[in-house]
Amino acid sequence: MKTFTKLLKRYFQSLDRLENITVSNVRMDSKKVTDNSLFIAINNGNRYIEEAINRGASLVISDKPEQFSNHEKVIKVEDSVETLQELAKLYREDLGLKVIAITGSEGKTTTKDLVYGVLSKKYKTKKTLGNYNNQIGLPYTILQLEDDDEVAVLELGMSALGEIDRLSEIAAPNFGIITNIGDSHLEYLINRDNVFLAKTEILKYIDKNNVLVFGDDPYLKDLDALKIGFDKNSDYLIEDFVETYRGVEFKLNDKSYFIPLNGKHNSLNASFAIAMGQILGMNYQEIKDSLLDISITGMRFQKIEKEEILYINDAYNASPVSMEAALNTFLSLPIDKKKIVVLGDALELGEDEIKYHVQIIKKAIECDFSEIFVYGERMKKASDLIKSSKVKHFDSKVSIRENIKNLGSVAVLLKGSRGMKLEEIICD
Structure with missing residues (x-):
């Protein structure tokens, strides 16, 4: 059975109350606490200390324990998040597994899933839980790893400079993947130059021979790393791409592959997984x-x-790059139906956000879809500037749903940022 008791003793050193306890799992959600849990109270988690103790937690770490400050099971710390991170860093040092860290503006989660899907066929592999890729989620994911895990595929997200650096320090990756440099998080990072600086913070933690990047990306093409792409000079060359309804066929270094995913961009994501498998x-x-x-x-x-x-x-999230990729993929998809696109706002794009939305709508118009529906205040501002009869703005998702119902046999692409929740348009 996995135990964190020695780890806690290393971190807290001479703390008498650790002598007679057993900690076998780490939880941040009080509802998931079981016997012998360590409950780390983060943000509003401090409200649930009593519930965690009642559910069997053998120890609680909190930076705001309030009435539980003197409870025998509660350790007060300066910062619960920092403590979580340091515990994860120490735990990672004790693990003998290989860590693959994935970052980039687009494609991180799909690449993570593909790398995991390949490696898990041969090795005992774990991956980032959901979208737990930030300063809290990544260390928590590491603390869920088991002693006999052989590979961990971890997604590293960020919204500011320095965050990838910290996550890399915690994860201590053996291998790294940078999917691309795009326009995500420009609200915080201002321009792509800063996105590049942020994403490449990972490089100082990994040997250059163990780093895979998208070699066609203008920001990544000159990095001293292994290149994957469509350019003839790539270390891993993607060719002969064919889109089918079921997925995509392609060759990587003259070897044929098929994935049950659509889109040329997914042949790239899959190629990262193939390379890691090799x-x-x-x-x-x-x-x-x-x-x-x-x-x-x-x-x-x-x-x-x-x-x-x-x-x-395709409504989990959106950026200008991923929206263009989705439109291209939808256009090339062999379907005998009229094609309708529903585009929601792309968030966190900074001061040029309307310019990006105009570009996205113009791309949809160029594709000549049967209908273009847009939703969200940014899409409205952009569509007002374009003044095209092909574009219809809607104030509610219910209205979009009703309009789609009246269109008969159609294929509908839903693409927007997570905050737009375009999946709610899908008819029950």
Whole structure:
């Protein structure tokens, strides 16, 4: 059984109350606390200290314990998040597994799922839980790893300079993947130069021979790292891309592969996974077979059929780059139906956000879809500037749903940022 008792003694050193306790798991949600849990109270988690103790927690760490300050099971710390991070860092040092860290503006989660899907066929592998990729989620994920895990595939997210540096310090990755440098988080980082600086903070923690990057990206093409891309000079060259309804066929370094995912961008994401499989000793057939049985986090170009309507739910998140990729993929998808696009706001794009939304709508117009529906205040401002009869703005998702119902046999792409929740348009 995994135990964190020695780890806690290392961190807190001479703390008498640790002598006679057993800690076998770490929890941040009081409802998931069981016997022998360490409950780390973060933010409003401090309100649930009593519940955690009643559920069997053997120890609680809190920076705001209030009436529980003197409770025998409660340790007061200056900062619960920092304590979580330091415990994860110490725990990672004790683990003998390989860590693959994935960052980039777009494609992190899908690449994570693909790398996990390949490697888990041969190795005992864990991956980031959901979107637990930030200053809290990543260390928490590390603390869920087991002693016999062989590989951990961790997603590193950020919204400011210095955050990838800290996450890399905690994760101590053996391998790194940078998917691209795009326009996500420009609200905080201002420009792509800063996005590049933020994402490449990971490099000082990994040997250059263990870093994979998208070599076609103008920001990444000159890095001293292994390049994956469509350029002839790539270390891993993607060619002969074919879009089918079921997924995409392509070649990587003259070897044929198929993935049950649509989009040219997903051939790139899959190529990162193929390369990692090769680096970690998997053969061609093992990798090829593993890609046929991939499970991807929901709302990533997910096909949902509702009577005559085919929904393509790509509404988990959005940026200008990912929206253009979604439009291109939808356009090339071989479907015998009229194609409708529903575009929601892309958030966190900074002062040029309307310019980006104008570009997205113009791209949709160029694709000549049967209908273009837009939703959100940014999309409204952009559509007002364009003044195209092809574009219809809606104030509510209910109105969009009712309009779609009246269109008969159609395929509908839903694409917008997480905050727009465009999946609510899908008819019950």
